[in-house]
Amino acid sequence: MQALRRHDRQVLGVSLQHVRTHHWWRDAVIYQVYVRSFLDSTGDGIGDLAGVRAGLPYLKKLGVDGIWLSPFFPSPQHDHGYDVADYCDVDPVFGDLAEFDLLMAAARRLGIKVLLDIVPNHCSSEHAWFREALAAEPGSEARARFHFAEGRGVDGEEPPNNWHAMFGGPAWSRVTEADGRPGQWYLHMFTPEQPDWNWRNPEIAAEFDRVLRFWLDRGVDGFRIDVAAGLYKHPELPDSDDPEADYRTRDAINQLAWNQPEVHDVWRHWRAVCEEYTARDGRERLLVGEVSVPTAREHAEYVRSDELHQAFFFDLLRTPWDADAFRKVVSEAMADIAGTGSTVTWVLNNHDQVRTVTRYGEAAPEGSGLGAARARAAALLMLALPGAAYVYQGEELGLPEVVDLPDDVLTDPIFHRTGSRMHVRDGCRVPLPWSGQASPFGFTTGGDGVRTWLPQPEWFAEYATERALADTRSFWHMYRDALQLRGSLPQLGEGTLRWLDSEPDVLAFVRGDGLVCAVNFGTAPATAPVPGTPLLASGPCPAGELPGATAAWWLADL
Known part of the structure; x- marks a missing residue:
């Protein structure tokens, strides 16, 4: 067995004794x-x-x-x-x-x-207030709701500052004024279609x-x-x-x-x-x-x-x-x-x-x-x-x-x-699979011929909710069991956490008066921090052992 690593037995969190009302x-x-x-x-x-x-x-x-x-x-x-x-x-x-x-x-x-x-x-460039700002003059009350500014350079052809947008490119776009000339710039920290509000207004x-x-x-x-x-x-x-x-x-x-x-x-x-x-x-x-x-x-x-x-x-x-x-x-x-x-x-x-x-x-x-x-x-x-x-x-x-x-x-x-x-x-936003063996996997009422707004891969069939249930x-069942225990065990949810001594690749802590959670971040089995069969585990977990890449919960007197 690997040598134990010592952790401070510090209690972290807000004591339930100090929370008058849930x-x-x-x-x-x-x-x-x-x-x-x-x-x-x-x-x-x-x-x-x-x-x-x-x-x-x-x-x-x-x-x-x-x-x-x-x-x-x-x-x-x-x-x-x-x-x-x-x-x-x-x-x-x-x-x-x-x-x-x-x-x-x-x-x-x-x-x-x-x-x-x-x-x-920010809002949309199609928001009524922004459309009003585009139609208004520089210095107007309508433009003061956003960040409009004059550009730099001889003819104002450069943005007012050097900020970049979060989604790429400069954080400024230049508008064409009512008379057709290039005009002021407006700030958008994401895309040009998302002008930033001026909260100083x-x-x-x-x-x-x-x-x-x-x-x-x-x-x-x-x-x-x-x-x-x-x-x-x-x-x-x-x-x-x-x-x-x-x-x-x-x-x-x-x-x-x-x-x-x-x-x-x-x-x-x-x-x-x-x-x-x-x-x-x-x-x-x-x-x-x-x-x-x-x-x-x-x-x-x-x-x-x-x-x-x-x-x-x-x-x-x-x-x-x-x-x-x-x-x-x-x-x-x-x-x-x-x-x-x-x-x-x-x-x-x-x-x-x-x-x-x-x-x-x-x-x-x-x-x-x-x-x-x-x-x-x-x-x-x-x-x-x-x-x-x-x-x-x-x-x-x-x-x-x-x-x-x-x-x-x-x-x-x-x-x-x-x-x-x-x-x-987009890869995390593909429509959910609900049932069946082919797209749209029960996602839509439109039948098998409907294309989802992002295409679902064939392998989604393995993850359909019908199959998971x-x-x-x-x-799904692991999540459901964990949520049921959170609702029934007073040790879980709000409260305190105390770290336990553990082997080098294991993180272990105790909640309340004896709910122990341990996670083996390694690949080799480790000794469980408490004896006995766990209350809930993320994978097969024999008594007294915590396999690699596995978490488990136990109830114990500590």
Whole structure:
């Protein structure tokens, strides 16, 4: 047996003794629904709100606490809904407001919370206010809602600064004025079809206040906030010292365009709006932010008691498959984020990332088989950690990334702006397989002749939900069993974590008064940290042994 590695027996997290009232969101498991790829009710090959409603019993059976819906607002779909033309309506592709109300009612009957994806950093170039700005004069009130500026150079032919857009190319586009001459430039940190709002203009805050209340009045339980560290730009829009940084990594690290201090005032106001509604009826509304900042300490600033309830902790999904790396990331999150009184919001995947099975298998000599084993183990690890967890649709099926989509079907603006397949997100957005042996795999009501908006590979048949439900060894059953245990065991969910001594490739910790989770990051079997048969394991796990690429839970007196 390998020599044991000593760990500090430090207790990390917020003690349940200090939490007077249980708040549903603190340990919730939320399922991300990418609406256009979930289930199609109309036969056009694109998922819709009625399809989501039809799938709610499936999600109830899985055991999630709520769902987060990707944007379904009217949009020209240059970035699949993250370019919003009208924040208070439903795009006809996905249904209408009446269908949304039916979805809300069905979710309420099943006890499933509903979060909407709100996009406050930018809108669509087809938004009425931006069309008005294009028609207006430089210096007008209409243009003051956005970032319009004069160009540099002799005739203003160069952009106002050297910033790059996240999806490739410069962050500025030049407009043609009403008299036909080349005119001002406008800022877009993603694509030219997504102009950034100017949050230094009080009209923008007032407009989003209206938007929040529109959906809160329709009964939603909260919002996932896109680009939550964005919104405010440096008031002088100066050149960046490293203009290629955000372009190289697609991370929000241009500190002149992201993570400005004024953004926290927005979240304090939005939190007050949510608490106003909670005071009326006792139902807590949740704000969860997409926060990309360099450190866990900066991340923690967004989840202070009067700001966002949660912010996605992306470091876990970015961490290489290594026991020490995972322990370091978890420890930092527990110390810095849970230390604020909030809970950590764990994620392993979303609509912008390579699917977990593929990500963990890329560097593995055994390929996808080991990737699948690691993905199962990582899921049990995440679901045993203190706090909330978000699960991207299809992860419960063990879906791999579709890596061989032809160039002519790719829709991601990253591909069309860069010409490179690097970072392209279509592979994790292929419509889900539900049943059958051939595309469209039960995804659409339109029958076998309907083409899904992204093509499904033949091998999707192995991952159809119908097959997963029938196989007790499937990813689906492991997720369902883990969620049932989270709901029944007081040790799981919110609370504390204490590291245990373990062998070098093993990460082990105890929750509460005796729920032990251990993960073997190596390939060789290790000694289990506690004797006996595990309560739940990600793969075959004999008593007293923890095989490689396997996670397990035990109940023990420690």
